Amino acid sequence: MSAHTKGSGGDGMKWVGRSIRRVEDPALLRGRGRFTGDLPATHWVRFVRSPNAAGKIKSISAPDGAVVITAADIKGVKKITPMLHKFEYRPVGQPILADGEVRFVGEAVVAVVAATEEEAEDIADLVEIDIEDAEALVDSRVAIAAGARQIHAEAPGNVILKGEVKSPGFDAVWASAAKIVKIDARSNRQNATPMEPRAAHAAYDAASGRVTLHCTTQMPHLMRTAIADCLGMPESDLRVIAPDVGGGFGQKMSLCTEYVLVTWLARHLKSSVGWTEDRRENLIASFHSRDQYVTLEGAFDKDAKLLALRADVLSNVGAYSCFPTTSGVEPLMAMAEMPGPYDFQHYQCLARGALTNTCTMAAYRGVSRPVITFTLERLMDKAAKAFAIDPVDIRRKNLITTFPYKSAMGLEYDEASYRETMEMAVEAINLPAFRARQQLARERGEYLGIGFATFSERTGYGSPAFAARGMAITPGWETVHVTVDPSGYVEARIGSSPHGQGLRTTLAQIIADEIGVPPDMIKIVHGDTETAPYGWGTFASRSLVISGGATLIASRKIRAKLLKIAEHMLEAAETDIVLADGKAKVAGTDREVSIAAMAREAYTQTHRFKGEIEPGLSESGTYDPPGTFSNACHVAIVRLDPETGHVKLERYLVAEDAGRIINPMIADGQVHGGVVQGIGNALLEEIIYDESGAILTANLADYMPPTAHEVPPIELHHMETPSTQSVTKAKGLGEGGTIGPPAAIVNAINDAMAPFDVEIDTIPATPQRIRALLRNAERAP
Amino acid sequence: MTDKTAITLNINGKDYAIEVEPRRTLADAIREDCGQTGTHIGCEHGVCGACTVIVDGAPVRSCLMFAAQADGKTIRTVEGLADGDRLHPMQQAFMDNHGLQCGFCTPGFLMLAVGVLEREPNISDEDLIDVLSSNLCRCTGYQNIIKSVRAAAQEMRK
Numbered sequence: 001m002s003a004h005t006k007g008s009g010g011d012g013m014k015w016v017g018r019s020i021r022r023v024e025d026p027a028l029l030r031g032r033g034r035f036t037g038d039l040p041a042t043h044w045v046r047f048v049r050s051p052n053a054a055g056k057i058k059s060i061s062a063p064d065g066a067v068v069i070t071a072a073d074i075k076g077v078k079k080i081t082p083m084l085h086k087f088e089y090r091p092v093g094q095p096i097l098a099d100g101e102v103r104f105v106g107e108a109v110v111a112v113v114a115a116t117e118e119e120a121e122d123i124a125d126l127v128e129i130d131i132e133d134a135e136a137l138v139d140s141r142v143a144i145a146a147g148a149r150q151i152h153a154e155a156p157g158n159v160i161l162k163g164e165v166k167s168p169g170f171d172a173v174w175a176s177a178a179k180i181v182k183i184d185a186r187s188n189r190q191n192a193t194p195m196e197p198r199a200a201h202a203a204y205d206a207a208s209g210r211v212t213l214h215c216t217t218q219m220p221h222l223m224r225t226a227i228a229d230c231l232g233m234p235e236s237d238l239r240v241i242a243p244d245v246g247g248g249f250g251q252k253m254s255l256c257t258e259y260v261l262v263t264w265l266a267r268h269l270k271s272s273v274g275w276t277e278d279r280r281e282n283l284i285a286s287f288h289s290r291d292q293y294v295t296l297e298g299a300f301d302k303d304a305k306l307l308a309l310r311a312d313v314l315s316n317v318g319a320y321s322c323f324p325t326t327s328g329v330e331p332l333m334a335m336a337e338m339p340g341p342y343d344f345q346h347y348q349c350l351a352r353g354a355l356t357n358t359c360t361m362a363a364y365r366g367v368s369r370p371v372i373t374f375t376l377e378r379l380m381d382k383a384a385k386a387f388a389i390d391p392v393d394i395r396r397k398n399l400i401t402t403f404p405y406k407s408a409m410g411l412e413y414d415e416a417s418y419r420e421t422m423e424m425a426v427e428a429i430n431l432p433a434f435r436a437r438q439q440l441a442r443e444r445g446e447y448l449g450i451g452f453a454t455f456s457e458r459t460g461y462g463s464p465a466f467a468a469r470g471m472a473i474t475p476g477w478e479t480v481h482v483t484v485d486p487s488g489y490v491e492a493r494i495g496s497s498p499h500g501q502g503l504r505t506t507l508a509q510i511i512a513d514e515i516g517v518p519p520d521m522i523k524i525v526h527g528d529t530e531t532a533p534y535g536w537g538t539f540a541s542r543s544l545v546i547s548g549g550a551t552l553i554a555s556r557k558i559r560a561k562l563l564k565i566a567e568h569m570l571e572a573a574e575t576d577i578v579l580a581d582g583k584a585k586v587a588g589t590d591r592e593v594s595i596a597a598m599a600r601e602a603y604t605q606t607h608r609f610k611g612e613i614e615p616g617l618s619e620s621g622t623y624d625p626p627g628t629f630s631n632a633c634h635v636a637i638v639r640l641d642p643e644t645g646h647v648k649l650e651r652y653l654v655a656e657d658a659g660r661i662i663n664p665m666i667a668d669g670q671v672h673g674g675v676v677q678g679i680g681n682a683l684l685e686e687i688i689y690d691e692s693g694a695i696l697t698a699n700l701a702d703y704m705p706p707t708a709h710e711v712p713p714i715e716l717h718h719m720e721t722p723s724t725q726s727v728t729k730a731k732g733l734g735e736g737g738t739i740g741p742p743a744a745i746v747n748a749i750n751d752a753m754a755p756f757d758v759e760i761d762t763i764p765a766t767p768q769r770i771r772a773l774l775r776n777a778e779r780a781p
Numbered sequence: 782m783t784d785k786t787a788i789t790l791n792i793n794g795k796d797y798a799i800e801v802e803p804r805r806t807l808a809d810a811i812r813e814d815c816g817q818t819g820t821h822i823g824c825e826h827g828v829c830g831a832c833t834v835i836v837d838g839a840p841v842r843s844c845l846m847f848a849a850q851a852d853g854k855t856i857r858t859v860e861g862l863a864d865g866d867r868l869h870p871m872q873q874a875f876m877d878n879h880g881l882q883c884g885f886c887t888p889g890f891l892m893l894a895v896g897v898l899e900r901e902p903n904i905s906d907e908d909l910i911d912v913l914s915s916n917l918c919r920c921t922g923y924q925n926i927i928k929s930v931r932a933a934a935q936e937m938r939k
Binding site: 021022024025026028029030031032033035037038040118193194195196197244245246247249278279499500501502665666668669672673674675676677699700701705706707708709711713714737 | 805818819825828829831858860863868872875882884885886888891914918921923925
């Protein structure tokens with residue numbers, strides 16, 4: 001377990017690196033959080049959703065007098081049509097309400113409006129939609145097969161995009177290999193499942209004609225831009241607020257049709273309109289992810305050194321393309337980052353997105369990396385078996401150890417600790433002792449297994465990385481405005497939009513060190529387009545790196561200005577002045593002035609500066625970094641019951657490196673949460689469609705996110721390799737925890753099943769799937 | 782719309798005389814009729830436990846109880862845990878041990894844990910995990926929730 005210092009300052013210690021308590025907590029602990037669903041509204045919306053996966057809408061009927069909105073009522077509202085300018089992308093549009101045709105079970109067809117949620121639900125129950133059922137294409141391989149029905153006129157063959165790369169000289173290297181090892185991996189579909197379902201609340205202001213939209217989003221500014229575009233209204237007439245948001249995990253970064261409609265209704269009714277989805281809607285009709293087939297082949301030389309990798313990624317992107325990332329988010333991430341932490345220079349990849357009659361795919365914590373890491377790490381274990389060496393040894397031969405390193409995809413990896421974190425994990429888990437215990441257990445008919453996963457994770461990347469995908473909307477940079485007010489208190493307005501990550505605390509720590517005031521005098525303002533500068537929100541393990549970097553840049557400017565003011569007020573040379581504990585002091589003397597007095601001076605006594613210092617104490621910083629790579633090694637120890645297929649996680653260990661850690665307590669919390677989502681991914685969670693395109697897992701009892709029961713104590717070990725690609729030296733770690741578990745756990749299951757000579761390459765590795773393999777195994781119990 | 786019934790909910794020591802439809806859940810009544818929005822609704826299927834409140838001393842899922850069934854009963858919600866400015870030991874432990882991130886499931890976990898520890902102050906570790914596995918959290922991975930509740934249990938036994 002990692003030990004962290006706790007404290008609350010005043011002793012001249014640096015704030016960065018300390019586990020200070022979160023400023024976010026008191027309100028949330030007292031039930032004083034403000035979530036979108038807490039707001040009262042005059043009108044409530046209930047969506048009537050398609051019960052069919054595909055087909056033409058023949059008729060819609062509603063009870064007399066009911067207020068129902070259909071596609072016919074919102075003809076002027078534009079479809080959501082995300083765009084990529086590369087990879088043979090076919091732009092497909094999503095109507096705000098299904099227009100003449102439905103494409104997945106759960107697609108919103110009718111919006112019922114009433115005075116209460118209950119009334120709206122009662123009326124919705126009486127709305128009838130008659131659909132001429134068409135064949136549902138659920139599986140991506142079926143959807144792209146020759147002759148399959150075309151889901152969108154714009155996308156022949158149901159392929160929405162196709163990326164291909166092949167490094168020069170690939171074929172010759174491939175032909176020279178001593179062994180080719182292959183895996184056909186299957187990742188089933190998941191739902192990010194934030195505990196707060198989606199909600200929107202739009203209120204029209206009659207005096208100004210403006211609308212204020214509260215919604216559960218990770219990116220309020222882009223929601224404003226996109227919704228104003230759809231509705232053909234000036235952005236200045238729309239204010240978007242992300243209040244407290246109850247988890248997002250990527251699901252809340254995409255634009256939902258529902259938010260557009262709720263905003264339209266507020267303008268149409270000139271009133272306030274609320275919508276809170278129920279859990280069933282969230283599970284069937286929000287956004288899904290991770291539904292992929294990946295075939296991966298590795299070419300190894302005679303010493304088990306990886307020479308080349310060949311990948312075929314088929315991502316089921318659902319019925320529409322998500323905004324802003326587009327449905328390229330999974331297949332293109334897979335293509336770019338498949339090479340992972342291994343040293344080889346020859347790579348071939350085909351990555352495709354298949355349109356199907358299922359809920360739209362969007363980002364979910366880790367995006368493709370839990371899947372590609374699972375596939376690549378299974379491949380390494382298979383290769384170890386083929387070469388009859390230990391899984392740790394094959395990684396020792398192949399992990400990158402010199403930096404900077406240019407991957408076969410051309411990505412530049414900054415300094416990292418792939419090998420070191422693995423050795424740290426191997427030592428902490430005591431591998432020889434485990435092998436001995438495993439042997440003894442097998443002799444008693446008990447099956448234990450150990451699995452490793454090593455990976456690199458691209459984090460904190462700015463606009464060049466998104467531009468490389470050809471995105472019409474290219475996120476990346478962040479701006480932060482830091483102001484010291486005349487009372488000496490500090491306010492930082494940020495474009496990021498945290499929703500559980502503790503960014504208000506960690507950014508305050510960064511500012512505190514730079515300008516010498518304690519974090520409790522620093523307020524971070526976010527999540528409101530009226531008060532926060534334009535920014536891209538919180539996703540992709542970016543906020544601490546990019547907003548944190550912008551915060552540092554702005555704070556340094558404030559610091560520089562404070563030093564100038566102190567120079568004036570203390571009549572000392574700038575180089576002799578130290579900023580700490582809320583004061584500027586002249587080193588080696590008792591002369592000092594408080595930051596509050598300097599701030600007051602900066603606004604109210606500017607004539608003293610004789611034009612040498614500009615009035616006020618407010619600075620801006622913008623940061624748009626290239627990206628930095630975090631890394632980790634995860635280890636799982638499992639106990640398999642071959643008679644039931646049940647897997648018990650006995651131990652889970654993470655050795656991770658995310659560069660400089662700002663707040664160890666918060667960093668650990670991010671890893672814990674990620675690992676448990678990864679455990680769900682590995683063993684439990686699955687959105688299951690039947691052949692007709694209906695979802696069989698439409699409540700949490702069936703979808704099965706992990707509970708406290710399924711989770712062992714998670715052991716964390718840290719290394720800190722400061723990033724050269726991040727001004728704070730911090731790397732991102734929001735997603736890392738989620739990436740390792742499917743690989744580590746399924747490798748462990750396969751290790752446990754080794755005596756039966758069967759292998760599982762599908763996630764989640766459920767008892768049913770494991771039993772099916774064991775039943776067919778020759779030596780099955 | 783069906784006829785409404787007059788009921789009284791006693792929430793955190795205060796009586797709320799309200800009129801509700803028979804089908805109104807306790808969760809909706811607490812949030813919408815009594816304005817106490819600290820109690821959250823995560824699934825309405827009784828699976829996630831975000832809406833857990835304490836009714837007559839026992840933690841219950843307020844989405845699975847009708848408001849009318851709670852007529853005249855004593856209800857405690859997250860808003861009633863702290864004693865003025867002083868946080869309840871459970872709230873303090875969650876803060877000290879980073880037992881929350883987004884905070885949406887937190888009120889449910891707090892009420893579940895307080896409700897159980899008040900009845901069983903010496904609950905075993907194993908039983909405690911059993912109890913905590915009745916609520917879902919998507920942010921913390923439960924590690925620090927378990928740590929927080931163990932710390933609060935010690936404090937509450939003092």
